[in-house]
Amino acid sequence: MNRRHVATAAVTLVCALTVLASGGPAFAAPEPPPTAPASVTKPGAPAPPERTLEEVRQEIEALYRKAASATDAYNLAEEQAAEQSAEIVKLAQEMARGQARIDDIKNRVGAAARAQYRGGGLPPEAQLVLVDDPQLFIDGIGRIQQGQKATNDLLTELTRTQADLATYTKDASTQWQKLEANRRKQEKAKKEIKEKIAAAKKLEDRLEKEEFARLLEMERQVQYDAQAAWLGSGVLKEINGRASAQGKEAIAFATRQIGKPYEWGAEGPGSYDCSGLTSQAWLAAGRTIPRTSQEQWRLLPRVQIRDMRPGDLIIYHSDASHVGMYIGDGAIVHAPRPGRNVTVAGAGSMAILGVVRPDK
Structure with a gap:
């Protein structure tokens, strides 16, 4: 040689x-995006409409x-x-x-x-x-x-x-x-x-206190309406599966995390993102699953919504960018987004892409 x-x-x-x-990559702090110049309104021109x-x-x-x-x-x-x-x-x-x-x-x-x-x-x-x-x-x-x-x-x-x-x-x-x-x-x-x-x-941050409160109420109303429409379809009449032994362990882990903050990229124990919560819950139940919601959707076995059982993972949005764990009675436990905590929500409160089963 x-x-x-x-x-x-x-x-x-x-x-x-x-x-x-090194213990992992180090990144320079990203530069803030350039500030857009303030719009100039010509004299006599109508003011831009407020959103x-x-x-x-x-x-x-x-x-x-x-x-x-x-x-x-x-x-x-x-x-x-x-x-x-x-x-x-x-x-x-x-x-x-x-x-x-x-x-x-x-x-x-x-x-x-x-x-x-x-x-x-x-x-x-x-x-x-x-x-x-x-x-x-x-x-x-x-x-x-x-x-x-x-x-x-x-x-x-x-x-x-x-x-x-x-x-x-x-x-x-x-x-x-x-x-x-x-x-x-x-x-x-x-x-x-x-x-x-x-x-x-x-x-x-631009919203006044009263406006922000109204915003939160609007968010809740949108989710409530979506959940009501989902339940109104009679879907729960078809969903009667029982959780597997591992599914029960995964649910127990996930529900113990309720109240902990969402943090992107986090896998616990103090905070989670959506797929960090589901992957760690199933790991605690003895099964390793993909880390991201998109990979969970791509690689895990899929089941029909009518065949869903507690412990299954519901994948949301057309790009599979969110995931929650079904816990029964039309509810999920999930880590919603920045500024929110792990919580229980309606399984139909967001646009469902499909359902996957880690222990199929």
């Missing part, structure tokens, strides 16, 4: 150990929805980055073991060369010609054949180990590139999350 390969392996190993030591409180509510909801989608992208990139970091470390360990095997082979080859030197520098075949005893001659032939086989085996092992080391180095480089790509995805998603949440809070 040439020095370039050894250097590459060493650099990759150092990079992998750096990943372990209604309902329009403000819809805009706030849209901003939080976009933040939720970005949170899913961030969580997925973080999960993939963790897997790639672990793979890089594994490859680095294989590279270290491969280099140790190469060093051992070279030591054995050197030992054989030193033994030949001590024998006068003549190869074994030449030394054998000088032997007078026939039996020693025959024994010597056997030893030469064994030595040739051992030498061939050493060369074969050296070639294979060098090829393995080159493969490990190439794989580690590929994983490192993927890791860096996911770091960039995380940074981009983090910036978008912060911008959307900041924009939503800015709208909320």
